[in-house]
Amino acid sequence: MRSVIRELPGSKIREVANAGVGRDDVLAFWFGESDETTPDFIRAAAAESLAGGETFYAQNLGLPELREAVARYTGTLHPAVDAGRIAITSSGVNALMLAMQALAGPGDEVVAVVPVWPNLTAQPAILGARVTRVPLKVREGAWVLDLDALLSAVTPQSRVLLVNAPNNPTGWTLSRAEQQAILDHCRRTGTWIVADEVYERLYFEGPSAPSFLDLATADDRLVVVHSFSKSFLMTGWRLGWMVAPTALVAELGKLIEFNTSCAPVFIQRAGLAALARADDFVPGLVARMKHCRDTLLPALAAVPGVQVATPPGGMYAFFRVEGQDDSLAFAKRLVATAGLGLAPGAAFGDEAEGWLRWCFASRDPGRLTRGVDRLQRALAALPL
Numbered sequence: 001m002r003s004v005i006r007e008l009p010g011s012k013i014r015e016v017a018n019a020g021v022g023r024d025d026v027l028a029f030w031f032g033e034s035d036e037t038t039p040d041f042i043r044a045a046a047a048e049s050l051a052g053g054e055t056f057y058a059q060n061l062g063l064p065e066l067r068e069a070v071a072r073y074t075g076t077l078h079p080a081v082d083a084g085r086i087a088i089t090s091s092g093v094n095a096l097m098l099a100m101q102a103l104a105g106p107g108d109e110v111v112a113v114v115p116v117w118p119n120l121t122a123q124p125a126i127l128g129a130r131v132t133r134v135p136l137k138v139r140e141g142a143w144v145l146d147l148d149a150l151l152s153a154v155t156p157q158s159r160v161l162l163v164n165a166p167n168n169p170t171g172w173t174l175s176r177a178e179q180q181a182i183l184d185h186c187r188r189t190g191t192w193i194v195a196d197e198v199y200e201r202l203y204f205e206g207p208s209a210p211s212f213l214d215l216a217t218a219d220d221r222l223v224v225v226h227s228f229s230k231s232f233l234m235t236g237w238r239l240g241w242m243v244a245p246t247a248l249v250a251e252l253g254k255l256i257e258f259n260t261s262c263a264p265v266f267i268q269r270a271g272l273a274a275l276a277r278a279d280d281f282v283p284g285l286v287a288r289m290k291h292c293r294d295t296l297l298p299a300l301a302a303v304p305g306v307q308v309a310t311p312p313g314g315m316y317a318f319f320r321v322e323g324q325d326d327s328l329a330f331a332k333r334l335v336a337t338a339g340l341g342l343a344p345g346a347a348f349g350d351e352a353e354g355w356l357r358w359c360f361a362s363r364d365p366g367r368l369t370r371g372v373d374r375l376q377r378a379l380a381a382l383p384l
């Protein structure tokens with residue numbers, strides 16, 4: 001086995017969740033998904049497809065009608081894109097891996113804005129690329145970009161810049177002006193931008209977060225990665241897509257062949273149903289998430305010793321508690337003594353050590369308030 005595989009770190013979120021195995025009294029907010037099931041109209045489309053016998057291989061790049069539908073949907077949020085620029089993938093994380101396989105090889109430099117969902121930085125490492133981490137900075141409890149530091153880290157030697165905004169775990173979101181500066185700079189250095197925009201609809205200050213697609217031309221070295229998981233409550237379905245220059249998409253079909261060959265047809269039918277009703281469904285989901293955010297954040301901010309900022313996007317509160325610097329140990333103690341399940345900041349990189357991530361996507365906002373009560377009681381009883 002390659003040493004890079006043997007040395008991959010296990011998930012610290014799983015490590016905390018394993019500490020709660022067999023306990024049904026834990027209020028769990030550790031994973032990045034809602035506890036709401038996928039809407040019926042989406043499940044019905046998959047069931048109908050299966051009942052109709054759609055059990056065969058499909059095109060590498062996805063059903064043409066789904067590629068068209070994704071292009072139309074993209075055009076409702078951003079300048080029009082051609083379906084030839086869309087590749088359907090078996091999840092967002094699969095799209096990210098395909099982009100990385102296509103763009104970065106052994107020894108290549110990949111610059112990543114961190115902290116970030118660990119899969120983004122593990123993928124280039126698996127491929128033998130070198131990852132240069134550019135940390136966000138904390139200012140008054142909120143995470144912000146040091147644009148100068150990022151631009152000086154991206155040089156003509158940098159193959160890829162990886163950026164996830166709205167960001168998991170911090171909620172940090174790129175501004176339009178920052179995107180423009182990054183795009184201009186990467187045009188000069190010849191660096192590809194891989195923009196993970198899977199949370200673009202989970203944005204609370206407009207219909208969608210600022211996107212590189214609003215600024216770039218069809219030929220820019222830009223890959224934008226998307227997912228059905230977050231905006232359509234479809235985490236378990238494993239369906240995503242990417243928008244990329246036509247010439248890259250044409251080659252990607254081959255790469256998909258050697259990875260998954262194609263996304264399953266009945267899953268793609270579910271994706272078609274989701275997009276057909278995106279305008280009815282997504283705004284309601286975002287309103288429910290905003291209500292969750294606005295329930296959790298003030299309650300959390302009122303806990304003595306807690307430092308937290310209201311995130312403009314995503315579905316996470318990212319916070320720290322004074323005096324609690326070992327996030328893994330603290331998260332495990334919260335499970336053991338308070339029945340509260342949170343993700344440790346250390347799971348997202350050393351830069352986030354001492355922080356905790358709380359996924360606020362919940363059917364019942366009352367769970368969030370009960371969770372804050374548990375945190376408060378646990379802290380009152382310190383040392384835990």
Ligand SMILES: Cc1ncc(COP(=O)(O)O)c(C=O)c1O
Pocket residue numbers: 032091092093094117164167168196198226227228229235238239240
């Ligand atoms: C930042 C980010 N990108 C991509 C994904 C991948 O989503 P999926 O593979 O479920 O489509 C996630 C999931 O948590 C994420 O947080």
